[in-house]
Amino acid sequence: MKGIMFNIFESFIIKNFNDEAWEEILEDSCVDETVFISPRSYDDNIFATLLNTALQLKQLPIEKTLVSFGRFAFSKLAKHSHHLVEKYDNPISLLEELDGIIHVEVRKIFKGAETPKFIAKRIDDENLELTYISKRNLPYLVEGLIYGLADYFGKDVSLKWEQDLENYKFHITFK
Amino acid sequence: MLNEEILKKKLDREKEARLLLEGEIEKTTRELFQSNEFLENIIDSLQNGILILNSNRELVKANKTFYQMMNIEYGDDLPPVESFIWEDCESKPEHELENGVDYELYLKNIDGQFIPVYLSQSTITNNKNENYILSFKDLSEIKKIENDFASFARFNPAPILRLNHQGKIIQMNPSAEKKLSESHPEKSFLDLFKKTDSQEILNLSKNGGSLSETILLGNEYYVMSFKGIPELNYIHVYGFNITQRIKSETEKQELQDELVKQAYSQGVAENAIQVLHNIGNVLTSIMGKITTKNESEILNRNTQLLSQMASKLESPEFRQEMDENKLKQLGALMKELSSYFQSHQSIFFEANNYIAKECKHIGDIITTQQQYANLKTQIKSKFSLEGIIQDCVVMHEHRIQKRNINLIFDINDAEVFVEKIGLSQTISNAIVNAVEAMDEDYALFQKDYYYIVIYTKRNEDSVELFIEDNGIGIEEEVLNNLFKYGYSTKERGSGFGLHNCANYMKNNGGKIEILSGGRGQGAITKLTLPMAKE
């Protein structure tokens, strides 16, 4: 996982709790690395450990936390890579090009980034079917990211997802 | 944990992150520079002609600019290195050049033309081999300014001189020669000035700006005006004979017109140089920041690298040919570092923010300048009022921001039909006056809030532009004299004073008025301009 995700997670914790909370998480999780910089890659396990410690310390449910982290993360990612996002005037066209353009660019900027695979199918101007394929299996994170995306474009969104073998199929409606 | 403890830990981590990021930047930059293609692209995009020689001083690479200077098709064979350096010059580059020294010499191109250049050498060590980089800066433009000055001076009845940074006369026109030998043959020139400190005059060569003093030469009175040209390290001195003015009130008008004409043409010719002074000012203030915060030296180095690289990266033609991914990584890293600086408060970062911002500002000034530098005519044209206002603001943004002045716009754009440079100078003048009025006010009253409001009002076939400030204001008695020639309340005249502005506006079918309720009441400069016909 790239350092930028750790940085975003840190901001997420500090925003919802405080500096002390992040300090506690770092200490309690006993991870080797405590300084994360965006261009470097760190072991996925470190992220998982930090996340789990946070859930335990603050008594949070994992699903909801991932959703709200995803929502928060999108705003940060969009800010960081505004040149990628600015080209789009609606969330559906962005999702259509997420796999073919945005994450491709992300992998150029962040050497060694492992982005998931997405297959997007536009139904009409408001509806989209999105299949999420990843060894990391984080459908709740995707859900949150999509909410964040809707926030970004000032849209209302409703979605359902179901597991489809190893993958997850999202039915999304933006209004 | 105590709050302080947390804060300290956080700061420690931030510091470590910063160091890591810097390391990452260096690494990526190094990787990039190691790829030859990258190096070649950078070299090709430079404004100076570049030659790279190997340790045996054989040519490895010449960049596009160099080919252009030589007038040879890019990629064609170049003549041997020694042949295109003018044989008569004192130092030949194929012999020991000292690194970092500028040599002034001529480059002989394929058509046999001699191009004046500064040559400087630097050495880079690459895999234990020494390479030499020769950089040729084309001086043709500067030489042209010098020649223009010389021909402008030669036929001018007024004494005109050029001093070097030590105050020695290095060029003067016949009139100056005659006046000086008649009246003060034995004295050094600067000794003629009793009121003005010589050191202040010499500083002009470094910092730009102008100064003037009235002196008696023989039995005639001259206003001698000094103007610093920092690019060339010179001081230009113009003498205006004001004997007649003093002697006879009746001839005053004629003389005035003559002087205005002279001042105007000087103003136009020197417009280009003026804005370069602004750049100099910004750079000087950056240098100031750098030296006051010595701990940030390393960061400064990175920030400078950062902004240089960032601007390189932004040019599209440059990007195309690059190893896309590497470049993008670097671009992202640099953004990261700079946003990192921005989001942390401590003097450390403040200095860097400042530098990054100022670098952009320099860029803006240069762009603006480039537009006007080519426009040395007095021809009227049609253009957007808002555009020129923005340009003028960019030129003076530095001063405005330095004094924390709020700048408010309410502009309803209109196309005007006037001579552009004069208008830019008139608006600049109004802005500078407003800023200075606030300086004075601040010294006395220290108000909490200073503003300049720039707004327009459209009439049927004219548009009124108002530049309003809440500075020190102007007394009635001063208001009545403002537009008279030579009238100034300032110690340092601007070279294109209100009198010239008024003349300019009149010649262009407009008018200038200055309104103020009195001392402490702020002031408004009101320009009425003819609108362009459809």
Ligand code: HEM
């Ligand atoms: C501004 C646009 C976006 C940017 C800059 C961006 C960037 C990134 C980055 C840097 C990573 C981390 C990769 C790693 O650490 O190895 C990532 C992962 C991820 N991205 Fe994006 N992303 C964007 C939009 C989206 C959107 C809209 C979605 C979903 C709808 C999405 C879904 C994901 C997911 C689920 C991951 C986690 C990795 C995984 O599941 O394997 N991203 N993205």
